[in-house]
Amino acid sequence: DGGITQSPKYLFRKEGQNVTLSCEQNLNHDAMYWYRQDPGQGLRLIYYSQIVNDFQKGDIAEGYSVSREKKESFPLTVTSAQKNPTAFYLCASSPSTGAYEQYFGPGTRLTVT
Amino acid sequence: DAKTTQPNSMESNEEEPVHLPCNHSTISGTDYIHWYRQLPSQGPEYVIHGLTSNVNNRMASLAIAEDRKSSTLILHRATLRDAAVYYCILIALYNFNKFYFGSGTKLNVKP
Numbered sequence: 001d002g003g004i005t006q007s008p009k010y011l012f013r014k015e016g017q018n019v020t021l022s023c024e025q026n027l028n029h030d031a032m033y034w035y036r037q038d039p040g041q042g043l044r045l046i047y048y049s050q051i052v053n054d055f056q057k058g059d060i061a062e063g064y065s066v067s068r069e070k071k072e073s074f075p076l077t078v079t080s081a082q083k084n085p086t087a088f089y090l091c092a093s094s095p096s097t098g099a100y101e102q103y104f105g106p107g108t109r110l111t112v113t
Numbered sequence: 114d115a116k117t118t119q120p121n122s123m124e125s126n127e128e129e130p131v132h133l134p135c136n137h138s139t140i141s142g143t144d145y146i147h148w149y150r151q152l153p154s155q156g157p158e159y160v161i162h163g164l165t166s167n168v169n170n171r172m173a174s175l176a177i178a179e180d181r182k183s184s185t186l187i188l189h190r191a192t193l194r195d196a197a198v199y200y201c202i203l204i205a206l207y208n209f210n211k212f213y214f215g216s217g218t219k220l221n222v223k224p
Contacts, residue, residue, distance in 0.1 A: 004156075035214075042200065042214035043157070090156050101147070102212065104156030 004105035023091035032074035133186040135201030150197040
């Protein structure tokens with residue numbers, strides 16, 4: 001089955017710790033994205049990558065970092081510099097840039113206390 | 114970037130048609146109109162998209178106004194599984210997939 005996997009589904013961390021969220025896709029898509037969603041809100045773009053070894057900041061990149069060493073993988077690190085890290089994090093991919101649809105993973109709910 | 118306006122919530126009865134409106138008065142000529150929906154605690158799911166002409170697929174229909182300043186997502190027979198938040202999004206053809214998700218419309222389907 002082709003798709004996007006995110007792990008874990010729920011993640012708990014203490015304040016001040018960095019945490020890395022996993023995102024893997026086997027759709028052979030070039031572009032990948034990370035979004036953050038707060039309760040009752042829409043999605044906000046954190047980072048996106050159009051090709052391996054290249055990525056761009058989205059609207060709320062501060063306190064986050066990413067890497068794109070493989071086409072299939074786009075991990076997101078939530079650093080201790082992120083002021084309000086508790087949120088629902090969604091990863092997505094698309095065949096290429098342009099008007100193509102994005103395919104979303106099931107999300108990771110991160111709680112930092 | 115062009116933005117969209119949607120009602121916060123709508124209600125429908127099961128097996129009746131639902132018309133979800135979206136206003137996008139600042140749409141540009143190269144903006145595609147996309148609709149996604151999100152079930153609770155899941156990632157959004159693509160529903161349909163279009164540019165100028167009305168579009169149909171197995172999930173829904175998209176009716177686009179002649180001036181393209183508004184569009185309507187039509188679910189022909191709502192089911193309980195259609196209860197979700199529906200997002201109307203404008204995507205510029207050459208803007209590298211920068212999707213702007215607003216708050217969307219929460220659709221409640223009554224049995």
